[in-house]
Amino acid sequence: MPLRIWREPLDMDKTKVRRAEIRIIKERCRGCGFCIEFCPKDVLEVSREPNEKGAYPPKVVDETRCAFCSFCQTVCPDVAIMTIEKKL
Amino acid sequence: MKAPQSSPKPTEEIRIGVYVCHCGLNIAGSVDCEEVAKFAATLPHVALSKDNRYTCSDPGQELIKNDIKEHKLNRVVVASCSPRLHEPTFRRACEEAGLNKYLFEMANIREHCSWVHLYEKEKATEKAKDLVRMAVAKAALLQPQEELVVPVTRKALVIGGGVAGIQAALDLADTGYKVYLVEKEPSIGGRMAQIDKTFPTMDCSICILAPKMSDAGRHPNIELLTNSEVTEVSGYIGNFKVKVLKKPRYVTKECTGCGDCASVCPVVAPNEFDVGLATRHAIYIPFAQAVPSTYTIDRNLCLNESFLVCDKCMNACERHAINFDMLPETLELDVGTIIVATGADVFDPTSLISYGYTKFPNVITSLEFERLINAGGPSGGHLIRPSDMQIPKTVAFIQCVGSRSAKSGRFYCSNVCCMNTIKDALLIKEHWPETEIYVFYVDIRAYGKGFEELYKRAKEEGVTFIRGLPAEIIEDRRSNDLVLIGENTLRGDLYEVGVGMVILSIGIEPQQGSEVIQRLLTLSRTSDGFFMEAHPKLRPVDTPTGGVFLAGCAESPKDIKDSVTQASAAASRASILMAQGKVTVEALTPIVDAESCRVCGLCARVCPYNAIVVDKELKKTEVIEAACAGCGTCGAECPFDTITMRHFTDDQIFAQIDAATEQDADKKIVAFCCNWCSYAGADFAGVSRMQYPTNVRIIRTMCSGRVSPKFVERAFSRGAAAVLVAGCHLGDCHYIKANYQTQRRVEKLWKKMDRLGLDKNRLQLAWISAAEGERFASKIKEMQSIVDSVGKEEIEKSKTLSKEAE
Numbered sequence: 067m068p069l070r071i072w073r074e075p076l077d078m079d080k081t082k083v084r085r086a087e088i089r090i091i092k093e094r095c096r097g098c099g100f101c102i103e104f105c106p107k108d109v110l111e112v113s114r115e116p117n118e119k120g121a122y123p124p125k126v127v128d129e130t131r132c133a134f135c136s137f138c139q140t141v142c143p144d145v146a147i148m149t150i151e152k153k154l
Numbered sequence: 155m156k157a158p159q160s161s162p163k164p165t166e167e168i169r170i171g172v173y174v175c176h177c178g179l180n181i182a183g184s185v186d187c188e189e190v191a192k193f194a195a196t197l198p199h200v201a202l203s204k205d206n207r208y209t210c211s212d213p214g215q216e217l218i219k220n221d222i223k224e225h226k227l228n229r230v231v232v233a234s235c236s237p238r239l240h241e242p243t244f245r246r247a248c249e250e251a252g253l254n255k256y257l258f259e260m261a262n263i264r265e266h267c268s269w270v271h272l273y274e275k276e277k278a279t280e281k282a283k284d285l286v287r288m289a290v291a292k293a294a295l296l297q298p299q300e301e302l303v304v305p306v307t308r309k310a311l312v313i314g315g316g317v318a319g320i321q322a323a324l325d326l327a328d329t330g331y332k333v334y335l336v337e338k339e340p341s342i343g344g345r346m347a348q349i350d351k352t353f354p355t356m357d358c359s360i361c362i363l364a365p366k367m368s369d370a371g372r373h374p375n376i377e378l379l380t381n382s383e384v385t386e387v388s389g390y391i392g393n394f395k396v397k398v399l400k401k402p403r404y405v406t407k408e409c410t411g412c413g414d415c416a417s418v419c420p421v422v423a424p425n426e427f428d429v430g431l432a433t434r435h436a437i438y439i440p441f442a443q444a445v446p447s448t449y450t451i452d453r454n455l456c457l458n459e460s461f462l463v464c465d466k467c468m469n470a471c472e473r474h475a476i477n478f479d480m481l482p483e484t485l486e487l488d489v490g491t492i493i494v495a496t497g498a499d500v501f502d503p504t505s506l507i508s509y510g511y512t513k514f515p516n517v518i519t520s521l522e523f524e525r526l527i528n529a530g531g532p533s534g535g536h537l538i539r540p541s542d543m544q545i546p547k548t549v550a551f552i553q554c555v556g557s558r559s560a561k562s563g564r565f566y567c568s569n570v571c572c573m574n575t576i577k578d579a580l581l582i583k584e585h586w587p588e589t590e591i592y593v594f595y596v597d598i599r600a601y602g603k604g605f606e607e608l609y610k611r612a613k614e615e616g617v618t619f620i621r622g623l624p625a626e627i628i629e630d631r632r633s634n635d636l637v638l639i640g641e642n643t644l645r646g647d648l649y650e651v652g653v654g655m656v657i658l659s660i661g662i663e664p665q666q667g668s669e670v671i672q673r674l675l676t677l678s679r680t681s682d683g684f685f686m687e688a689h690p691k692l693r694p695v696d697t698p699t700g701g702v703f704l705a706g707c708a709e710s711p712k713d714i715k716d717s718v719t720q721a722s723a724a725a726s727r728a729s730i731l732m733a734q735g736k737v738t739v740e741a742l743t744p745i746v747d748a749e750s751c752r753v754c755g756l757c758a759r760v761c762p763y764n765a766i767v768v769d770k771e772l773k774k775t776e777v778i779e780a781a782c783a784g785c786g787t788c789g790a791e792c793p794f795d796t797i798t799m800r801h802f803t804d805d806q807i808f809a810q811i812d813a814a815t816e817q818d819a820d821k822k823i824v825a826f827c828c829n830w831c832s833y834a835g836a837d838f839a840g841v842s843r844m845q846y847p848t849n850v851r852i853i854r855t856m857c858s859g860r861v862s863p864k865f866v867e868r869a870f871s872r873g874a875a876a877v878l879v880a881g882c883h884l885g886d887c888h889y890i891k892a893n894y895q896t897q898r899r900v901e902k903l904w905k906k907m908d909r910l911g912l913d914k915n916r917l918q919l920a921w922i923s924a925a926e927g928e929r930f931a932s933k934i935k936e937m938q939s940i941v942d943s944v945g946k947e948e949i950e951k952s953k954t955l956s957k958e959a960e
Contacts, residue, residue: 069521070502071430072512073540076532081433083422106457106464133420135457135464 086134086149088126094146097121101138101147107131110138169201170293171227172286173218174263175209175234181268186279190233190263193283197290201225210240215247222251229293233261233286236837237854238829239689254298256741256801261289265840266852270931277848284814284851291809299741299800302779306392306701307490308732311336313384313671316344317363317714318706318721319495320370325725326493327375331732334487335370336379336398341444342367344497345707348427348521350528352714353577354604359714360530364443371445379485380446387492387674390783391700392737396487402480404451409475411439411447415467421455428525432532437467437476442530451476491701491728494685495721496671498707501556501564501661509552509658514629515541516636517656520551520574527581537582539655541634546589546654549582550638551575552623553595557661566682568661569711572599575659576608579617591617592651594624594640602713620649627656662711675702676888678831678924684710686925695724698830698924699888700737703727742784742856744797746775751796757788760859762890785889787859790899802855807865814851815872820949823850823937824869825878828858830888832880832922832930839927846934849941850878857881859892863899866917870952875941876916878933883921893921912952915940 075081088109095117101124102110109132113125124138124147132149139148172194176182191205202225208214209232221227230253232244237260245255263282271278308331312323315337323335335342346352347367349359370376379400386397405415419435427440434440436455439447457464458478468476500521503511511517516539518526529535539546553575557568572595579591598619600609613619624640638651664683672679677697678686685708688696695703703724706717731737746757746766753773758766765781766788768774775796789799798804814824827833833854839846855861858881869877879900887893900919907914918937922929 069426069429069500070504070512071424071426073424073430073515075424075428075433076431076538076540076543077433078422081422084420104461104463106459133457133464135420135466137457137463 084134085152086129086132086136087152088129088132088138089148089150090123090126091146092117092123093119094144095119095121095123096144096146097123098143099124100141100143104137104141106135106137107133166228168199168229168294169225169227170199170229170231170290171218171221171225172197172200172203172231172233172290173209173214174203174205174286175214175232176205176207177234177264178207181234181264184268184272184275184278185263185282186275189279190282190286194231194233194286194290197287199229199294200290201227209234210243215243218244218247219251222248222253228253228257229296230258231261231286231289231293232258233263233282233289235264236262236266236840238834238837256299257293257296259289259293259296261285262837262852265837269840269843270846271848272843272845274848281848281851284817287816288810288813288851288853291813292806295803295806295809296801301738301741302743303736303738304392304780305736306731306734307394307488308332308735309334309487309489310491310493310728310732311384311394311396311487311489312493312495314344314495314497314706314708315339315342315370315378315380316495316497316706316717317346317366318497318708318717319344319493320366321718321721322493322495322705322725323370323376324366324373325722326728327373329725329729331375331729333376334379334398334489335376336382336384338381338383339440340381340403340450341440341446342370342378342380343441343444346714347441347443348429348524350524350531351577351581353573354602354608356577356580360443367443367445378446381450384671384674385484390739392490392731393780394489394492394701396489396492398485398487400483400485402482403448404453404476404478404480405437405449406475406477407448408473409448410473411449413439413449414470414472415449415476418466418470420464420466421457423452423455428532429519429522431522431525490732491703492675493703493705493721493724493728494671494675494677494697494708495705495724496665496668496708498662498711499665501562501663503555503658503660506555506562508626509555509656510627510629511658514627514634514636514656515539516546516629516634516654517627517658519658519660520571520578521660523578523657527578527585535585537585537655539634545586548590548592548653549655549657550592550594550636550651550653551579551657551659553593553659554623555658555660556663558596562661564661564663564682566711567599570713571659571661573602573605573608573713575657576600576612576617578657579612580608580615583615583617592653593617593619594638595619595621596623602715622649662707665708668708673885675699676830676886676890677702678834678886680925684708695720695727698834701728701731739780740784742786742799742801743779743782744777744786744788744799746777747796747798748774750794751775752794754793756791756793757797760787760791760892760895762787762892783889785857785859785892786855787857787889787892787895790860790862791895799860802860804862804864807853807855808868810853811865811868812872814853815869815874819873820875820944820946821849821941822874823876823878823934823941824874825850825852825880826855826858826861826865827852828881828888828893829854829856831882831886831924832858832920834924835880835922835926835930837927838924839931842927844927844931846931847938849938850934857887857889857892858896859887859889861896861899863903866903870912870916873949873953875944875949876918876937878918878920878937880920880922880930880933883923886923913944913948916944916952
């Protein structure tokens with residue numbers, strides 16, 4: 067058997083992992099879904115409540131999964147989502 | 155280079171010399187050799203028959219040579235050990251006396267007779283006579299052959315870039331040969347790179363390995379192929395064609411190893427090199443001294459899939475060394491020799507529930523220990539308890555975890571763990587002298603140079619050795635301290651020892667994926683799963699496949715010194731071949747008789763090597779001799795008896811069957827065994843002195859695919875009670891897939907027997923590998939009951955019916 071990797075790495079607390087805070091401006095969203103589709107970590111999903119435009123903006127499922135790549139911010143045509151560094 | 159078919163001159167009288175060897179008492183102990191020799195003298199064509207103590211000795215060989223000249227012998231039969239051992243010796247002797255070496259035949263009366271019938275002298279002697287009768291019958295029909303000489307490509311492939319692979323590659327490269335060093339990980343270095351110190355000299359492992367790694371990386375004759383795997387091997391000794399899949403690193407050679415990319419990579423994961431005790435990023439270098447020192451992107455972790463989501467590393471890299479468009483490449487290499495140095499894995503102790511590994515945080519493995527005690531490791535060289543990051547005051551080592559035990563299913567000794575633990579205990583004493591250390595062991599094996607001294611030193615420094623492994627480890631929930639409970643087998647009392655940390659001294663096991671290499675190179679593995687050598691004493695680094703050699707833990711668990719020694723040995727064996735630049739291939743290829751061939755193409759269809767070209771227009775069937783490996787499955791397939799398999803002709807095999815069934819056929823088993831696996835398995839049963847019934851008569855063919863249905867029918871028509879066809883396991887065939895033909899033919903025969911109203915149990919098919927002596931012995935024992943159950947009527951019926959079928 068190859069080695070079993072099961073422990074939390076001992077240097078986990080010392081490793082600088084940048085955490086993001088995801089901000090969604092619901093009213094700007096036109097519901098294209100790009101942010102949800104392209105998120106490599108599946109952090110987002112469609113929310114159930116429509117906004118004033120009748121679009122369904124994204125909703126954060128689990129922010130701790132976010133790798134802070136900011137791709138959602140890059141692909142959003144409506145400047146409706148952004149990631150900023152969370153101060154720990 | 156076709157063999158002269160008609161010589162010796164047809165008119166020449168056949169004069170066979172028979173030599174029955176005592177092999178000291180190895181044969182003479184249970185076979186009356188004198189009587190066998192006397193019997194041989196009565197056989198047709200036998201001009202002289204002698205018995206002597208050691209036929210393989212110089213005087214023994216001289217005797218044969220003189221007799222050939224003096225008595226004008228033109229065939230020689232030696233009844234002694236396995237042809238797999240001494241056939242080359244006697245063939246050389248014949249050649250030296252001017253006799254073509256294909257006019258020599260052996261009767262295996264040691265591995266297949268005296269050693270497996272130790273307590274039945276009379277029956278063993280009768281069997282030996284039969285075996286000699288069979289060999290003489292074949293010898294009378296032997297023809298001289300000329301061997302094909304093929305060139306050897308002066309390039310080598312080394313599979314595996316651990317210390318053994320590195321050493322072998324460096325030795326070959328320094329000799330002047332081009333070497334391809336294939337490693338599946340992103341860096342060479344292997345297990346030795348993970349270890350902190352080496353025993354018994356306490357050298358820093360990476361400090362002595364790193365210079366060798368960079369030598370290998372820089373050597374003009376070595377082409378390093380990391381992140382690569384061998385996917386296909388074809389060809390034969392001296393002329394292998396190898397396909398290597400080179401997976402992309404996504405980082406070009408422009409990389410300087412500065413690490414700017416990793417510091418911005420958002421993905422964090424456990425580093426396999428540190429056994430998961432430290433972190434790495436998706437773009438990473440496994441360890442600081444890695445060769446090549448180029449970073450790698452782990453695409454399983456990287457955020458980028460088919461499109462770029464994250465370009466942080468690309469932006470950070472000043473030299474623009476990151477390229478996500480890199481594709482896997484398949485390289486085609488021509489090499490003459492191959493060295494297998496694929497290394498080993500370690501035992502996963504999770505399955506031993508009573509030790510609580512993965513349940514109790516402070517139970518660690520010896521490999522985790524190496525990373526913890528290493529100054530470059532995740533804890534900076536501090537032996538800390540994973541539960542609270544404190545240095546433990548008492549430590550226990552448990553030996554033989556995954557070695558020498560039925561519980562783990564690993565019966566062999568892993569060779570290095572005793573000394574590794576002693577070294578580890580001394581390292582703890584060196585850093586934290588106050589630590590109390592207990593070692594729980596079965597036996598301490600300190601057998602090597604400087605080992606006993608190190609063991610003594612550990613005892614002097616106050617390490618407590620307790621004989622008897624703990625039955626159970628119990629954890630205190632609050633403190634995560636551990637209590638070991640067991641029996642001290644020297645004092646005969648029970649112990650209960652409380653410690654802060656337990657280190658499981660885990661065993662070595664075969665590398666996962668060994669079966670792929672085994673299949674690609676048609677190697678054999680022992681029951682433990684390690685690769686088998688051609689001969690355990692005299693050819694320890696050769697494999698049964700010509701031109702392929704073994705080094706390091708791929709062959710068996712061993713320490714660094716032994717791995718390096720073996721690597722140099724393997725390199726030297728490969729160099730001998732390449733220095734000669736040519737090698738002769740045994741003359742076992744088929745000859746197609748152009749006149750009787752009806753160009754049906756059946757032979758070409760079953761050839762595993764595509765070595766037969768059928769031209770229907772020109773009405774010609776041609777054998778490409780260099781591509782043919784000589785399995786003989788074409789000969790077994792040909793319905794018109796057009797194909798003559800040199801040295802294993804139909805007539806020769808018929809003669810062997812007839813000789814085997816001349817007396818008491820109705821009590822006998824005629825066994826057809828392939829040279830590489832089943833015959834070797836029967837040899838192994840002999841070497842291991844496994845006793846089985848005396849009534850089996852083995853006929854050797856190169857492959858079970860050579861066994862034509864008509865051989866089996868002949869045996870039955872001669873009144874044999876049972877027939878065994880034995881070959882390599884399906885998928886392990888030394889001729890790629892020729893044994894599937896065996897299976898098909900035997901199944902056809904079963905159907906036919908059914909139709910003719912014969913008991914089809916009398917024909918058995920078995921897959922027996924070279925390591926499965928036990929399987930061979932038990933197969934024969936099992937078949938004994940079939941032989942006993944076959945009545946006279948049944949025998950008579952098969953005699954007439956099979957004859958009709960013919």
